[in-house]
Amino acid sequence: MIRIEGVTHRIGAAPILHDIDLTLPRGKLIALIGPNGAGKSTLLRLIARLEPLQAGRIEIDGLDLATTPTERLALTMAVMGQQTHIASRLRVAELVGFGRWPHHHGRPKAADREAVRQALEAFGLTLLKDRFLDEISGGQAQRAHLAMTFAQGTDWLLLDEPLNNLDMAHSRALMARLADLVRGSARSVVTVVHEVNYAAAWADHVVAMKGGRVVAEGPPETVLTEPVLSALYDTPVEVMRHDDRPLVLHHHWHDQLGTPLPVRTDTDRPTLH
Amino acid sequence: MDRAAATLIAALLALLAAASLVWMFQGIGGGNRAFILQLRGTKLAGLVVVGAATGIATVLFQTVAANRVLTPSIMGFDALYVLLQTAMIAALGVAGFAALPAGAKFLAEVAAMSLLAAALFGTLLGRGARDIPRTILTGVILGVMFRSLSSFLARVMDPNAFATVQAASFASFGSLDAALLPVAGIIAGLCVAAALWLAPRLDVVALGREPAISLGLRFDRLVLVTLGLVGMLVAVSTALVGPVAFFGLLVAGLAHGLAPSARHAVLLPAAALIGAAILVTGQALFERLMGQAATLSVVVEFAGGLFFLFLLLKGRVR
Numbered sequence: 001m002i003r004i005e006g007v008t009h010r011i012g013a014a015p016i017l018h019d020i021d022l023t024l025p026r027g028k029l030i031a032l033i034g035p036n037g038a039g040k041s042t043l044l045r046l047i048a049r050l051e052p053l054q055a056g057r058i059e060i061d062g063l064d065l066a067t068t069p070t071e072r073l074a075l076t077m078a079v080m081g082q083q084t085h086i087a088s089r090l091r092v093a094e095l096v097g098f099g100r101w102p103h104h105h106g107r108p109k110a111a112d113r114e115a116v117r118q119a120l121e122a123f124g125l126t127l128l129k130d131r132f133l134d135e136i137s138g139g140q141a142q143r144a145h146l147a148m149t150f151a152q153g154t155d156w157l158l159l160d161e162p163l164n165n166l167d168m169a170h171s172r173a174l175m176a177r178l179a180d181l182v183r184g185s186a187r188s189v190v191t192v193v194h195e196v197n198y199a200a201a202w203a204d205h206v207v208a209m210k211g212g213r214v215v216a217e218g219p220p221e222t223v224l225t226e227p228v229l230s231a232l233y234d235t236p237v238e239v240m241r242h243d244d245r246p247l248v249l250h251h252h253w254h255d256q257l258g259t260p261l262p263v264r265t266d267t268d269r270p271t272l273h
Numbered sequence: 274m275d276r277a278a279a280t281l282i283a284a285l286l287a288l289l290a291a292a293s294l295v296w297m298f299q300g301i302g303g304g305n306r307a308f309i310l311q312l313r314g315t316k317l318a319g320l321v322v323v324g325a326a327t328g329i330a331t332v333l334f335q336t337v338a339a340n341r342v343l344t345p346s347i348m349g350f351d352a353l354y355v356l357l358q359t360a361m362i363a364a365l366g367v368a369g370f371a372a373l374p375a376g377a378k379f380l381a382e383v384a385a386m387s388l389l390a391a392a393l394f395g396t397l398l399g400r401g402a403r404d405i406p407r408t409i410l411t412g413v414i415l416g417v418m419f420r421s422l423s424s425f426l427a428r429v430m431d432p433n434a435f436a437t438v439q440a441a442s443f444a445s446f447g448s449l450d451a452a453l454l455p456v457a458g459i460i461a462g463l464c465v466a467a468a469l470w471l472a473p474r475l476d477v478v479a480l481g482r483e484p485a486i487s488l489g490l491r492f493d494r495l496v497l498v499t500l501g502l503v504g505m506l507v508a509v510s511t512a513l514v515g516p517v518a519f520f521g522l523l524v525a526g527l528a529h530g531l532a533p534s535a536r537h538a539v540l541l542p543a544a545a546l547i548g549a550a551i552l553v554t555g556q557a558l559f560e561r562l563m564g565q566a567a568t569l570s571v572v573v574e575f576a577g578g579l580f581f582l583f584l585l586l587k588g589r590v591r
Contacts, residue, residue: 050483074489081483087339088479088535098480101488106473145484152488 001026002047002156002190007056009042009212016042017212020056024205026155029182030190031199033223034209035233040192041082041160043209047190048079048158060156074102078152080159084145086133092144093129096120099151119151122177138165146174150181157181159191163198171195175202200224200246208232220246277533285546292553293317299561318458319449320552323510324524326461328548329468330506331521332528332540336479337496337503341529344521345390349416350507351516352423353393354386359423359438367434376456383460383508390504391497449513457509464502464509465545471499472537479535519577524548526580 002024009017017039024030032040045051047058049065058065060076078099086095096119100112120126123143133141142165149157157178163171178189179202193199199206199220206223208216210232216223224246229237238249297313331344338348345351361378362370393415427438468475477485478495485492510517528544529535555573 048487050486070486070491071489074487077487079483079487081487083481083483086480086484087335087341088476089529090535094535095480098477098484098488101477101490106476148484149487 001061003057003059004043004047005057007043007046007053007058009039009046009051009054011042015212017046020212020214022207022214022217024188024190024207026061026188027182027186028188028204029179029202030188030205030207031203032190032192032207032209033194033196033199033232034215037211038209039212040209044158044160044190044192045081048077048081049073050079050081071102074152074154076154077156077158078149078154080145080149080157080162082160082164084141090133091129092125092131092133092136092140093120095133095144096125096129096147096151099148099153102152115151115153119147122150123147124173139167139170142166143170143174155187157187157189157191159189161192161194163193163195171198178202196224196229196248196250200248201243224248275534278536278539281531281533281539282542282546285543285550289321289546289550289553292550292557293321295561296553296557299557315451315454316449316556317553319451319454319513320556321549322454322458322461323449323514324548324550324552325465325545326506326510326548327517327521328524328528328544328546329465329541330503330510331525332537332544333468333475333499333506334503334521335525336475336537337499339479339481341526342522343412344519344525345503345507346517346519346521347416348412349419350386350390350504351511352416352419353389354382354508354511355438355516356419356423356426357382357385357389359426362434362437363426363430367431367437370434370437375452379453379456379508379512380460382512383505386508387501387504390507391500453512457513460505461509464505465541468499468502468541469538471495472541475499475537476535479537517574519580520548520551520573521577523573523577523580524551 002022004020004022004024007017007020008015020043032044034040042051046053047060047065049070053066060073063073063076065073093116097108097112097116099119100108100115104112117126120129123146125140125144125147128136128140128144133144136144142162146159146162149159159178162174166174175198178191181187182189182204203220206217206220207214208223208228215232216228224239226237226239229239229248229250233250235250240247240249296317297310301309330350334345334348334350335341335343361373365373423438427435430438474490474495477488477490478492478499480488482492524544524547527547528540531547532539532543534540551573559572
């Protein structure tokens with residue numbers, strides 16, 4: 001599990017996180033949700049040691065982030081940040097191959113090559129493997145970065161807005177892939193998502209943040225409710241049930257910013273297919 | 274190293290060997306052959322050291338800066354070296370400066386360059402290296418500041434000291450400082466060996482800070498070490514022939530363009546060989562065939578400047 005104790009963070013004088021205490025369970029697909037500026041990405045970057053910890057303590061599977069060598073942490077967690085621009089001219093397979101670096105340090109073995117092949121296949125990149133990154137679309141490049149993270153073969157995957165640049169089909173495929181990863185191989189995923197319905201449909205555990213604080217956490221059914229989400233985003237939402245999971249409606253035609261939802265009858269509800 | 278990379282390295286080695294043979298034996302005549310060969314051999318070694326040092330320094334710098342248009346010279350590295358020289362001449366006077374043991378003085382300068390480069394540019398690149406316009410602007414401002422400080426110090430010096438500073442401030446491939454060659458060669462050799470040893474890690478550095486940290490690399494430390502190496506290589510090159518602005522850009526651009534892979538195990542030797550081959554071939558052409566009718570440094574800078582514009586227009590500035 002990831003244990004976060006008393007984590008406070010500032011950028012300059014501006015407080016970003018306020019005394020966060022949080023435990024993220026193993027073997028779950030965990031979604032961090034919340035409005036812009038909530039501190040989701042900062043919290044993820046602190047767990048991923050992309051930012052130095054200013055106050056508090058973070059442990060991942062019993063390894064203290066402050067004292068564990070970064071080489072050891074790279075065998076426990078793989079991180080995909082929002083930076084996906086690379087100055088080097090690399091082919092897709094070369095990029096994905098870097099995911100095995102913590103295992104071989106520049107001397108790949110057969111097992112590493114097999115892991116890369118599987119990662120390319122899992123993200124539908126086999127046919128693109130010999131293309132240069134500047135010859136493919138933004139969404140395909142995003143998938144290549146995800147495949148690199150996946151190839152690292154760690155127990156934890158930390159993803160900062162992995163659905164950026166992905167179309168609807170690839171977003172859904174990625175979330176399904178992450179859910180399979182969690183259920184099939186007992187790996188754990190922590191991901192920042194902006195579209196709450198991806199959390200609603202796929203997450204096992206949701207952490208809702210606002211103003212640098214955790215305002216709710218737990219299974220989707222307990223966090224993705226109308227009172228929590230309306231307060232979280234300062235906007236009216238409606239939560240329905242679909243396939244036994246929450247479905248959040250937040251851009252219906254009469255959903256105006258700052259105005260409460262009008263009372264409506266069942267016949268007003270959209271038909272879901 | 275795959276077949277295409279091995280072919281490239283072999284071709285560059287053959288080119289350098291051919292240029293070196295022409296340089297050594299063309300028009301040697303029947304006079305004092307041993308003396309002429311020694312003279313030419315020293316100069317050849319100097320050109321190879323400068324070409325390799327500049328090429329490798331530029332590739333290393335572009336890797337940590339994460340873009341292909343920045344060079345140590347554009348960022349003011351060699352201006353920093355000239356400032357160090359000027360400050361020493363100002364403080365010690367020409368006689369005092371000349372009385373310093375050349376080897377020890379050079380080692381101290383290389384150490385100072387390395388530390389200053391790591392401190393200054395490490396801080397700069399750590400904070401917003403992705404903001405390319407800001408990084409270039411800061412580098413240009415630092416370069417102008419170093420040159421202005423040198424110029425100010427030169428103005429308050431006596432004319433003899435000023436002449437000494439002037440001699441150190443312009444590139445001259447024709448009159449390289451042979452006294453420094455052994456120690457400069459050893460330092461450059463050690464830096465090149467260190468860079469080649471770091472090559473697999475530099476491939477990960479080239480992915481950028483976030484992926485590199487995720488993959489377990491001690492990114493910030495490695496960037497400082499790399500900048501330290503860049504500082505030493507620039508010190509070696511500048512001490513031997515003076516500052517060259519665009520030569521490194523030309524060499525690194527050609528290395529990236531010709532190398533079949535972005536791996537530093539290929540890029541670094543390719544850049545070293547290209548740098549050395551350009552200088553030896555160019556100097557042979559100018560000195561032997563054209564009878565010193567032109568200056569290599571001017572032509573190299575002109576070609577490098579054109580290449581810089583070509584990169585800008587082609588949109589490969591990343």
